[in-house]
Structure formats: C-alpha cells, structure tokens
Amino acid sequence: MSTRRYRSAIACQTCRVRKVRCSVSMTGVPCISCEQDQTECILKPRQGKRHSSHSHRQSTTVFPAPRHYVESSAAMRDTANQSNANPSSPDSSPGGEIVPLQDSQAPLDTPETKVSAASSEPSAADEEQLGVEMVEVALGHPRRECQVPYYIGEQTGGPTSTMHICTTDHLIPKHLLMPAAKPTTLTEDEKTFLRRKGVYSFLSDTASDSLIRAYFHNVHPIMPILEADKLLEYHRSKRLKEYNLILLWGLYTISSNYVPAEIYENEGFTSRKAFKAEMFARAVCVYNNGGEKNNLILLQGALLLGFWNSDIEDHMQPWQWSGRAINLCHVLGLHRDIDAIGYNPSITERQRSLFRRLWWTCFWRDRWLSVSLGRPLRINLDESDTPDPLVSDIAVDLEGIPESVTSAFFPRDLPRLAEYWIQLIQMTKLLGKTLMTCYQLRRPKPTINQIDTLEAELMRFNMPEHPDPILSRLATFYYYHLQLHYQAILITFYRPCSVEAPSDLPSYRQREWQQEMQGKAMSAASKTCNIVYALAQGNFFSFAGPMTPTLLVPAMQVYLLNCKFGDALSRRLGLNMLNMCMMILEELQKTYSVASVCRGIFGKAIQQLFPDDAASISLTHSLPEQDVTPVAELMPPPTSIPDTALQLELFGANVTKADFIDALTAEASIFSFVDMLNFSS
Known part of the structure; x- marks a missing residue:
C-alpha cells in the first residue's frame, strides 16, 4: 500500500x-x-540523506501560531520587546537552555535526533503495547514504574471491560497508575516559536516571590489545586525555570490581580491589565504548543486559566476552560470514588487529597459559571461518588515545609480558610440543587414540599453575622466573601419563587406566598449591601478576587426591580443602594473588566428606568451624557477609569426601553444578562 x-x-x-x-x-x-x-x-x-529544501520543510515546526496570540495589541508588542531584552531570559544566560522537570513537564532539551514527536505516527506495535500495559497494571504485574493515573471506566462493554474477565480471584480497581508516556521532544523551530512568544522570558526573583505569595494568600485558599510543597521547593532552590511552565504562567496570570503596582512596573508593564494579558498569553501558548501529555498538569492549567476574559470577544473563555477541566476530570476518573470496591493501595493519600481538591474545584466552577453565564450544568452528581473534601486536604502537602517558609508564604489563618472552603463547596451543592429545582428547562413545577425542604437546607448554613475579631484581615475578608456567596444563593432561590408558585399550592394562598418570597429576597439583598458597606469601610477590597464583582449583581437586580415596582420611598432607598454598589464597581473596575461591564449595564438600566433620577447615581463614566454629576462618594475616585468604551459597547442606541428592561429583569436569567463576561479580569 x-x-x-x-x-x-x-x-x-x-x-x-x-x-x-x-x-x-x-x-x-x-x-x-x-x-x-x-x-x-x-x-x-x-x-x-539529501539536505534538500524539501527535507528541510518536512522537519519544520508543525505547530502554527495560535490565532489568539497574533501580536495585534500594543501591550503585547511592547511586552515582547522588553522580554527579548530581559536579563532573566534563557537567551541571555549561558547555554540558553532550561533543565527539564522529569516527571511533569515536556523537556526542552533537544535530542540528538532533533525530530518532533508530531512528525511521525506511532506504530501498531506501540499502540498494542499500551493495551498490554493496561492489562498488566490491572493484574498487578507492571513491567515499568507506574506514575500516571488512569481510569479504566465503567463495565459498559468497552475494550477496558475485558480486564475484569482476566481475573476471577479479585476485583480490579477502576483507578490505576500507568507507566508515564514518553515526553514530547521539541524541535529547535518549536522552541524558537515559544521563545518568541515570551514563554522562556522569566520574571525577576522579586516578582516571582511576590506572585507566589499572592497565590497562596488569595487563590489557594479558595482554589487549592497546586501541590504547595513542590512549587515552593522549586522557588526556594532558584529552579522555577524547571517548574512546569503551564502552571507557572497560569499562576502568574491569576496572581497578577493582587500584587502591588511596582511589581509589574519593574517588569516593564504600564498597567496591571497589560501585565495580566501577557502572562495569560504565555500560559496559553505553552499550553497549546508545549507538548504536555500529563492530564493532571493540563487539568490544573485549565483551572488556572479559567478566570480570564478581557473583552466582549473573550467573554466565553472561562466557560471553555472550565469545560476542558471537567472533561479531563472525567478522563482521569476524578468523579469516582477511588476506593469504591475496597481500598486501592496504588493511589497514595496525597494523591487522594489532590484528586478531591481538583474535582470539587471543577464542581464549584461549574455551578457558579452556569449561574453567571446562563449555561447548562456540566457535572451531574448522580454520576459521581467522589467523597466530600476535607479540611486536611489543604494541609496534606504542607508537611515537611520549614516553618520559616510556611510563615513567609501562607496566611496564618490557613486552617480557618480551609474551613471556609469546605463551607463554600457545601453551599455550591445547594446552588446546584436550586438551579435544578427552579431553573432547568425541562422540569416539573416544584411542589411546596420540595421548596420547603430546599429552603430548610439553605437555612442551616446561616453563619454568624459578624466575623471573629481575632481573625486576620485576609480571613475577615474571606468570611465576608463567603457571606456574599451565601446571600447570592438565597436570592437565586427566592427570585423565581416570587413569580412562580409551587404546583400544589392552593390558588388563594399564592399571592401571599409570593409576597413572602419577595420579602426574603429583599432581605438577602439588604444583607448583601451591609456586607459590601462593611468591606468598603474596612478597606478590604484590595483582597477582592475575580468573582467579587458578580456577587454584587443579584442584590443590585433586586433593588432595581424594587425601584421599578415600588413606591417613591422604596425607589429612593433602592437608588441609594444601587449608588453604593456602583461606586464599589467603580473601584473594582481598575482590576476587573467585568466590573466595568456591570457598571455600564446598570447605568443604562437606571437611565432607561429613571431618567430624572440618573443625576443622583454615580454614572459619570457609564453614560455618554456630559452633564451628569456624581454625589459624594464613599471612596476616593480612581485615578483613571478604564474600559469606558467597553461599558457602552453592549448597548446600541436603537434598543427600546421595554425590551431593555424586560431583558434585564427577566426572572429566568438572574445572572446571565449582567454577568455575560463571567467572573474574571
């Protein structure tokens, strides 16, 4: 042939x-x-062998430059220029090469063959060997060291179901450790492409130190997806260049929200958003072109990159990255209990802890992205039996880290923050129940018993109204942030109940019951504003994360509806609450573009609903009119107001008042209209 x-x-x-x-x-x-x-x-x-131009063409890079990273923005062009001159670049160091991390990243050394892995296909013998090794590992007789987790799947009649026929004396666990695949080797052309994109232009030690500390203080407590001791060991020994580059640039991307301005300015960037955009570009470039085969690394990288969006065109990036992470969870079998048929000795306790953290982080992202973007749930808990996460899961990879390092990089309240993370996951489970009960497309109308049962579960999460005074400022912020999540879930639950009565509720009780639900939604909105005020008064918004702006949205929508349908006094009170939230968003938009979009949406809504009252709201930067003057603000105005055009671009001049308000206040889309840009940037 x-x-x-x-x-x-x-x-x-x-x-x-x-x-x-x-x-x-x-x-x-x-x-x-x-x-x-x-x-x-x-x-x-x-x-x-002939060194013809044809053979030369055959050995060139097979990875094209991604469309996302065509250097069209001035910020990225400037960064590329400074990266080439960066003294920490591999090009400026002796040898110009990076020593690879053996067990988790694609090596950068070029083998003497200098042949890309993508330039030839595996043989039939190689492919057969994979199947042979699967059976050998399942039977407990591997011929090579096993490192990579592998999930054989359910006994649905697929090829891997044959493994269960091979033995009759014991059950085969569904989670195995397979021999690691041979790492992809990059050609010089491929490495040159990555180098041109800045992947090998590393940050200074000072910047890296600040970004890693910011990760462990502001990201790890709510998204504990990295193995802390491994990262810190590379950092302490000055070997960050050997750490997996997907995880390194992904960590820098999300940590850039929290570092002082001098950190990115010393790296040659004029703004936080430009710095964050470049970190993201490098992370995605190496994600797509670095030849990484370890699905755990790809899963962790997708979660780190899933908080990115910068403009209207990128508003679905978090949804796409979340879907990729969930798919990898299913590939690895993280949705299934490792010990479902008995204790599985091939998986260590450390791996169990990491797998739980990764799975429940994906679950958390799935539920809140579904709410914010109005998309269907991807994770079905009826198909999962992974045990709930434990407080100890966050501490399992801190053992062995010197006390001096722990105190330098981790918050002192980490045990309390771990408890908050467990509570957040449990809350998120109830958010999922709320979405399935009240929002799914093909669902029966809930009964009064279903509503009462779900409400009782929500009430059991009623937290203390005030944080413990001995908490650090960071832990105090996370307490308030957890409260914001809780109030958002309550509003998500009560809003549809205020317009749709249970199927078995007598008609003579429906109006009274709906008014009661409206009152409870208003109470949750009021508590949200109290929390926001406390955060502003205590100057806690320096700890705010990518998800903070959208947690204000449910309460703002409740107040907007109250302004529309309430009396004159209710409208004035509602406008005051909206004004406070608008000023908070004005502060947050210096870091997160989604805050700018929310300001633009609500500014336009207030202008449409109450043109005579628009002057009483801080809308100077949200509306095109030049004669609108703001009232006295709770916080000093920002020195610069970014994304003004982005705030206004969502709406055309021809939109009608009726259509606009109907879309904004539609009960079936609590978050989706306002949160179309999701949690990030």
Whole structure:
C-alpha cells in the first residue's frame, strides 16, 4: 500500500537488524523495543540523506501560531520587546537552555535526533503495547514504574471491560497508575516559536516571590489545586525555570490581580491589565504548543486559566476552560470514588487529597459559571461518588515545609480558610440543587414540599453575622466573601419563587406566598449591601478576587426591580443602594473588566428606568451624557477609569426601553444578562 512508503526516517541499530518499526522518532532514546529488552539503543545515521529544501520543510515546526496570540495589541508588542531584552531570559544566560522537570513537564532539551514527536505516527506495535500495559497494571504485574493515573471506566462493554474477565480471584480497581508516556521532544523551530512568544522570558526573583505569595494568600485558599510543597521547593532552590511552565504562567496570570503596582512596573508593564494579558498569553501558548501529555498538569492549567476574559470577544473563555477541566476530570476518573470496591493501595493519600481538591474545584466552577453565564450544568452528581473534601486536604502537602517558609508564604489563618472552603463547596451543592429545582428547562413545577425542604437546607448554613475579631484581615475578608456567596444563593432561590408558585399550592394562598418570597429576597439583598458597606469601610477590597464583582449583581437586580415596582420611598432607598454598589464597581473596575461591564449595564438600566433620577447615581463614566454629576462618594475616585468604551459597547442606541428592561429583569436569567463576561479580569 502507498502508506508503506512513508517509513520513519530514523531507526535505532537494533530495530534495523530486526526489521521492525522503531519508535525513536516519537519517544527519543531509548526506543520502546530497546527499553523493554533492556538493550542499548544506538542510533546510526542513514546514508545518502539529501539536505534538500524539501527535507528541510518536512522537519519544520508543525505547530502554527495560535490565532489568539497574533501580536495585534500594543501591550503585547511592547511586552515582547522588553522580554527579548530581559536579563532573566534563557537567551541571555549561558547555554540558553532550561533543565527539564522529569516527571511533569515536556523537556526542552533537544535530542540528538532533533525530530518532533508530531512528525511521525506511532506504530501498531506501540499502540498494542499500551493495551498490554493496561492489562498488566490491572493484574498487578507492571513491567515499568507506574506514575500516571488512569481510569479504566465503567463495565459498559468497552475494550477496558475485558480486564475484569482476566481475573476471577479479585476485583480490579477502576483507578490505576500507568507507566508515564514518553515526553514530547521539541524541535529547535518549536522552541524558537515559544521563545518568541515570551514563554522562556522569566520574571525577576522579586516578582516571582511576590506572585507566589499572592497565590497562596488569595487563590489557594479558595482554589487549592497546586501541590504547595513542590512549587515552593522549586522557588526556594532558584529552579522555577524547571517548574512546569503551564502552571507557572497560569499562576502568574491569576496572581497578577493582587500584587502591588511596582511589581509589574519593574517588569516593564504600564498597567496591571497589560501585565495580566501577557502572562495569560504565555500560559496559553505553552499550553497549546508545549507538548504536555500529563492530564493532571493540563487539568490544573485549565483551572488556572479559567478566570480570564478581557473583552466582549473573550467573554466565553472561562466557560471553555472550565469545560476542558471537567472533561479531563472525567478522563482521569476524578468523579469516582477511588476506593469504591475496597481500598486501592496504588493511589497514595496525597494523591487522594489532590484528586478531591481538583474535582470539587471543577464542581464549584461549574455551578457558579452556569449561574453567571446562563449555561447548562456540566457535572451531574448522580454520576459521581467522589467523597466530600476535607479540611486536611489543604494541609496534606504542607508537611515537611520549614516553618520559616510556611510563615513567609501562607496566611496564618490557613486552617480557618480551609474551613471556609469546605463551607463554600457545601453551599455550591445547594446552588446546584436550586438551579435544578427552579431553573432547568425541562422540569416539573416544584411542589411546596420540595421548596420547603430546599429552603430548610439553605437555612442551616446561616453563619454568624459578624466575623471573629481575632481573625486576620485576609480571613475577615474571606468570611465576608463567603457571606456574599451565601446571600447570592438565597436570592437565586427566592427570585423565581416570587413569580412562580409551587404546583400544589392552593390558588388563594399564592399571592401571599409570593409576597413572602419577595420579602426574603429583599432581605438577602439588604444583607448583601451591609456586607459590601462593611468591606468598603474596612478597606478590604484590595483582597477582592475575580468573582467579587458578580456577587454584587443579584442584590443590585433586586433593588432595581424594587425601584421599578415600588413606591417613591422604596425607589429612593433602592437608588441609594444601587449608588453604593456602583461606586464599589467603580473601584473594582481598575482590576476587573467585568466590573466595568456591570457598571455600564446598570447605568443604562437606571437611565432607561429613571431618567430624572440618573443625576443622583454615580454614572459619570457609564453614560455618554456630559452633564451628569456624581454625589459624594464613599471612596476616593480612581485615578483613571478604564474600559469606558467597553461599558457602552453592549448597548446600541436603537434598543427600546421595554425590551431593555424586560431583558434585564427577566426572572429566568438572574445572572446571565449582567454577568455575560463571567467572573474574571
């Protein structure tokens, strides 16, 4: 057949003698056959090889530049220029190469074959060997060291179901550790492409130190997806260049929200958003083009990158990254209990802890993204039996870290923050129940018993109204942030109940019951504003994260509805609450574009609903009119107001008042209209 003419251009001496397919062009030295036979793998150059332009073209890079990173923005062009001059770049160091991390990242060293893994296909023997190793591992007789988690799936009749037929004396666990795949080797062209994109232009030690500390203080307590001791060991030993580059640039992306301005200014960036955009660009470039095969690394990277969006065109990026992370969870079997059929000795307690943290972080993102973007739930808990996360899961990889390092990089209230994370996951479960009960497209109308049962579960999460006075400022912020999540869930629950009565509620009770639900939604909105006021008075918004702006939205919508349908006094009170929230968003928009969009949406709504009262709201930067003057503010105005055009671009001049207000206050889309840009940036 014609395909036989396209044999690999390189084979080891042993495979040439045996006249068998050699995997050296894919795996590097040694090839699979030599490794299995424990023989020396020797390469012998082929004779008479022509160095024609055609052969040169065949060895060039197969990875095109991603469309996302065509250098169209001035910020990225400027950053690329400064990256080339950065003294910490590999190009400026002796040798110009990076020593690879053996177990988790694609090596950067070029093998003597200098052949990309993508330039040849695996042989049938290589593919068969994968199946052989699956059965050997399942039966407990692996021939190679096993490192990579593998999930064989359910017994639905697929190929992996055959493993259960191979033994009758014991049950085969569904979670196995497989031998690691041969790492992808990058050609010089591929490395040059990554270098041009800034992937190898590392930040200064001072910037790295600040960003890693910001991660452990502001991100890890609510999204504990990285192994802390490994990251800190690379940082302490000055080997961050050897740490997985997907995780490194992803960490820098999300941590850039919290570092002081001098950190990114010293790296040559004029704004926080430009710095964050460049960190994201480098992370995604190496994610797509770095040849990473470890699904755990890809899962962690997708979660880190899932908080990014910068403009209207990118507003679905978080949804896409979240979907990728959830798919990888299912591939790895993180949705299933590792010990479902008995204790699985092949998985360590440390791995169990990491798997739980990754799965429940994906679950948390799935539920809140579904609410904010108006998209269907991706995770079905009826198909999952992964145990709930534990407080100890966050501390499991801190053992062995010196006390001096722990105190330097971790908040002193980490045990309390771990408890808050557990509470947030439990709250998120109830958010999922609320969405399935009150919002799913094809659902029966809930009964009064279902509503009462769900409300009782929500009430059991009633937290103390005031934080413990001994808490640090960071822990106090996280207490308030947890309260904001809780009040948002309550509003999500009560809003549809105020317009749709249960199926078995007598008609004569419906109006009274709906008014009661409206009152409870208003109470939750009032508590939200009290929390926001406390955060502003205590100057806590420096700790605010990407999800903070959208947690204000449910309460703002309740007050907007109250202004529309209430009496004159209710309208004035509602406008005052909206004004306070608008000023908070004005402060947050210096870091997060979604805050700017929310200001634009609510500013336009207030202008449409109450043109005579618009002057009493702080709308100077949200509306095009030049004669609107703000009232005295709770906080000093920001020095610069970004994203003004972005706030106004969402709405055209031809939108009618009725259509606009109906869309904004539609009960079936509590968050989706306002939160169309999601949690981030």
